[in-house]
Amino acid sequence: MSMFGQVYVKDNKYRIKGDFHHLTPNVPIRNADEGWKLMGVTNPRDMTYIHSYGGEAQFFEALGEGKLLGTRCDNPDCEFKGTVYQPFRIHCADCLGKNTVFDMTKLAKTTATVHTFMVCERAGAFNTLDKPIKFVNIEFEGVDTILMSYLSVGDPEIGMKLLPIFQTKNPTCTILDLSWVPAGTKAEELPEGFTF
Amino acid sequence: MIKFSKHQLKVPKLMRPVYMVTGGQSKFDRAIPDKRTEELCIDALTMAAGLINMSPAELKSYIHTAYYGHFADHFGDQLLGEAVIHDRLGLDPLGTIGIKTGGATGGSTPWEAVKAVASGYSDCTLAMGWERMDEVPTDEGNFLISCAADKDWESPLGHIYTGYYAVMAQRYWQIFGKAEDSFRETLAEISVKHHGYARMNPFAHSPKKITVADVIKSPVVAYPLRALDCCLMSVGAACAIICDEKTAIELTKNSSHKPVRIWVSAASHTLRPADRRDMDIPLLPNETPDQYKDLGKRFPGGDRYPGFTGFLAARMAVWYGYRMTGVIDPNEDLDLLELHDAFTISDVQTYEDIGVRPYGEGRDYVESGDCYHMNPKTGEPGKLPSNISGGLIGCMHAVGATGIMQTFEVASHIWNRWAEIHGDEKRWKEFAREKPADWTDLQVKGAKRGMAISHAGVGSHVTATILMDPDNLLKENA
Numbered sequence: 001m002s003m004f005g006q007v008y009v010k011d012n013k014y015r016i017k018g019d020f021h022h023l024t025p026n027v028p029i030r031n032a033d034e035g036w037k038l039m040g041v042t043n044p045r046d047m048t049y050i051h052s053y054g055g056e057a058q059f060f061e062a063l064g065e066g067k068l069l070g071t072r073c074d075n076p077d078c079e080f081k082g083t084v085y086q087p088f089r090i091h092c093a094d095c096l097g098k099n100t101v102f103d104m105t106k107l108a109k110t111t112a113t114v115h116t117f118m119v120c121e122r123a124g125a126f127n128t129l130d131k132p133i134k135f136v137n138i139e140f141e142g143v144d145t146i147l148m149s150y151l152s153v154g155d156p157e158i159g160m161k162l163l164p165i166f167q168t169k170n171p172t173c174t175i176l177d178l179s180w181v182p183a184g185t186k187a188e189e190l191p192e193g194f195t196f
Numbered sequence: 197m198i199k200f201s202k203h204q205l206k207v208p209k210l211m212r213p214v215y216m217v218t219g220g221q222s223k224f225d226r227a228i229p230d231k232r233t234e235e236l237c238i239d240a241l242t243m244a245a246g247l248i249n250m251s252p253a254e255l256k257s258y259i260h261t262a263y264y265g266h267f268a269d270h271f272g273d274q275l276l277g278e279a280v281i282h283d284r285l286g287l288d289p290l291g292t293i294g295i296k297t298g299g300a301t302g303g304s305t306p307w308e309a310v311k312a313v314a315s316g317y318s319d320c321t322l323a324m325g326w327e328r329m330d331e332v333p334t335d336e337g338n339f340l341i342s343c344a345a346d347k348d349w350e351s352p353l354g355h356i357y358t359g360y361y362a363v364m365a366q367r368y369w370q371i372f373g374k375a376e377d378s379f380r381e382t383l384a385e386i387s388v389k390h391h392g393y394a395r396m397n398p399f400a401h402s403p404k405k406i407t408v409a410d411v412i413k414s415p416v417v418a419y420p421l422r423a424l425d426c427c428l429m430s431v432g433a434a435c436a437i438i439c440d441e442k443t444a445i446e447l448t449k450n451s452s453h454k455p456v457r458i459w460v461s462a463a464s465h466t467l468r469p470a471d472r473r474d475m476d477i478p479l480l481p482n483e484t485p486d487q488y489k490d491l492g493k494r495f496p497g498g499d500r501y502p503g504f505t506g507f508l509a510a511r512m513a514v515w516y517g518y519r520m521t522g523v524i525d526p527n528e529d530l531d532l533l534e535l536h537d538a539f540t541i542s543d544v545q546t547y548e549d550i551g552v553r554p555y556g557e558g559r560d561y562v563e564s565g566d567c568y569h570m571n572p573k574t575g576e577p578g579k580l581p582s583n584i585s586g587g588l589i590g591c592m593h594a595v596g597a598t599g600i601m602q603t604f605e606v607a608s609h610i611w612n613r614w615a616e617i618h619g620d621e622k623r624w625k626e627f628a629r630e631k632p633a634d635w636t637d638l639q640v641k642g643a644k645r646g647m648a649i650s651h652a653g654v655g656s657h658v659t660a661t662i663l664m665d666p667d668n669l670l671k672e673n674a
């Protein structure tokens with residue numbers, strides 16, 4: 001029995017364990033209209049990648065702890081000093097200085113508003129969200145950008161007030177650990193594993 | 197960026213005139229199981245040679261460097277697919293490079309070829325694009341396309357690019373379309389038009405005789421977008437031969453058309469719409485600083501630019517392109533357009549970005565009938581026909597080839613060879629497609645100037661390719 005590939009870092013090097021690929025045999029593709037003559041072949045390939053979050057790792061870690069981190073340019077020499085970024089941006093888009101990280105959970109809880117949204121009936125392979133997927137793009141007071149995420153309860157509308165929720169039980173350590181619900185949603189309505 | 201420096205607003209200038217002398221394309225379809233990509237590319241190059249009455253070998257002998265565009269290595273499952281094609285075209289050991297800018301790849305590839313000729317590096321170049329989107333089924337294809345979004349912040353959200361795009365459509369639909377049924381019908385009309393024009397195009401993947409009601413009844417993909425509002429996923433190849441003046445004259449000496457002048461400009465905007473920041477609207481030559489002062493009053497919520505409703509990259513591509521070529525008003529100065537109709541609604545958004553209509557008024561381009569070959573309101577030729585090829589909705593979206601196909605379409609009108617290329621019975625037979633009994637010649641009569649827009653994803657890259665008959669330029673020394 002094979003084992004899923006697992007990775008940890010020690011001495012700033014990846015240490016890997018288990019299988020990072022799985023063998024599936026290829027099969028010929030034949031033409032039913034012309035005596036089953038050969039047309040091609042399938043190429044199965046199931047492979048696990050090793051991906052670094054780098055300077056954004058703290059953002060993804062914080063989601064599992066129920067916190068939303070944003071960043072801000074505090075460089076006094078930046079023409080656009082004070083720009084606030086959510087999505088969390090490691091470096092300022094203008095001066096390329098290192099941004100200051102701050103906890104914006106409270107700001108999100110008090111000012112998150114739907115800028116636009118989309119209810120999507122389809123998904124691609126490897127999707128793990130329930131369909132239809134309710135995309136929401138969220139404005140926050142004083143933030144210069146508009147975060148894309150998904151709504152877990154109710155139906156979205158432009159201008160709707162939202163609250164962030166976090167997958168704090170068994171977090172996936174991906175952006176899916178952050179979701180949103182309409183203001184006024186009760187704790188018992190939240191999806192499994194999520195808390196305010 | 198939210199503010200431009202004067203260096204960044206330099207109007208591009210080619211160091212010598214550049215010409216497109218010929219082009220060609222393969223059949224386009226959802227799947228082409230009986231041909232390898234190289235066979236499709238050879239079909240396109242052979243066609244290009246045939247149009248100027250040359251053999252492929254003669255034409256190849258002029259090519260000095262080659263530019264290849266295909267969007268996704270992982271669709272074709274072949275890294276350095278460009279090198280495979282280059283070898284199979286027998287163009288080694290010439291210099292070659294691969295170009296990737298998502299959906300705009302078919303515009304960026306000629307951008308590179310044009311610059312190589314303008315600089316004097318090459319006198320004759322090949323720009324070839326293709327996409328092999330039939331190596332995976334649709335769900336897996338959607339997954340692969342979603343890999344073009346930010347893989348940590350966007351792709352895990354459903355692995356469905358349409359969703360990331362559609363949030364922008366929703367905002368436009370509500371703010372500028374006011375969620376009106378009449379606007380929904382206008383969007384449907386675009387799909388009817390593009391599938392309808394595709395019926396006259398033997399290369400096209402999705403010819404359809406449909407009605408507005410058919411579009412509005414088609415399955416919802418992401419409300420208000422329905423299946424028939426969306427572009428195709430295709431296989432195919434297209435190419436263009438781009439030269440300096442001396443070579444262009446030599447190559448067309450036995451051809452029934454003269455070469456056309458070509459310029460390509462390009463711009464970009466955030467890969468994630470989430471990163472967009474507010475700025476002033478960069479104005480086109482046919483706009484005035486005060487005309488957008490009351491935009492937010494006329495369309496509540498519409499004052500945030502580019503917000504999620506404008507494509508800044510499209511605006512900037514033509515900002516450079518119009519100034520480079522002397523276009524003041526595209527409605528007056530151009531005779532036809534090929535736009536990147538990834539979705540019916542993004543087609544409307546683009547009318548505004550490229551100044552065919554002011555921001556907020558894009559729908560009028562369709563509702564006035566100006567966008568048609570023959571204006572259904574007046575029975576006269578449309579003022580500025582668009583997407584006569586059928587576009588991405590009716591003809592094809594074989595990503596790396598798309599922009600080149602659209603450029604070739606514009607050229608075929610300026611060459612006055614549209615009917616010959618699309619009406620040839622032999623070609624319909626060769627593609628095993630039936631020429632419709634009501635086949636119509638869609639040549640834009642007297643076309644002298646046109647433009648093709650190529651657009652990536654949520655607007656991360658956009659190119660504007662402007663073609664002009666060399667005897668009908670708008671600006672000296674352009």
Ligand SMILES: [Zn+2]
Nearest residue numbers: 073078092095
């Ligand atoms: Zn800064």
